[in-house]
Amino acid sequence: MLHHLSFGVSDLARSEAFYDASLAPLGFVRVWGDETAIGYGRVGDEDKFAIKLVSAGLSIPGRGFHVAFAADSRGAVERFHAAALRHGGRDNGAPGLRPNYGPHYYAAFVLDPDGYQIEAVINDPV
Incomplete structure (x- = not known):
C-alpha cells in the first residue's frame, strides 16, 4: 500500500549513524543520499524509508504512531535492537514475543535519536 515513508530529523549525521547501523x-x-536526506531500501531497489534534515519546527508524532520494519529472523530483531541502542536509540521494549499481537509476533521497540517510535518485527513460527 505505501510507496515510502520519510522522517524529518534534527541532525542528519546523528540519524545517519543510527539508521545505517540499526x-x-x-x-x-x-x-541514495545527499547533504539534506538519505534513502534506505534493499540493495538494488528504491528507497522505502528516508530521513530528511529539518532545520526548524521538527514535530515528532506522539502516542499511537510508530513504524515497524520487517525482519527476516528473530536474530535480526535482536541485532536491530542492540545496534539501535549502541547508536543513540533508547529502549522502548526489548526483543521478545508479544503474544497480545499473535503467537509468533517477535519484536523489539526503540526510540530513535529524535524520539520516533520504531520497531523491528517478524511474525513467523520458528
Whole structure:
C-alpha cells in the first residue's frame, strides 16, 4: 500500500549513524543520499524509508504512531535492537514475543535519536 515513508530529523549525521547501523541487520542499506536526506531500501531497489534534515519546527508524532520494519529472523530483531541502542536509540521494549499481537509476533521497540517510535518485527513460527 505505501510507496515510502520519510522522517524529518534534527541532525542528519546523528540519524545517519543510527539508521545505517540499526537497519543493516534487517537487510536495509542506504540507496541514495545527499547533504539534506538519505534513502534506505534493499540493495538494488528504491528507497522505502528516508530521513530528511529539518532545520526548524521538527514535530515528532506522539502516542499511537510508530513504524515497524520487517525482519527476516528473530536474530535480526535482536541485532536491530542492540545496534539501535549502541547508536543513540533508547529502549522502548526489548526483543521478545508479544503474544497480545499473535503467537509468533517477535519484536523489539526503540526510540530513535529524535524520539520516533520504531520497531523491528517478524511474525513467523520458528
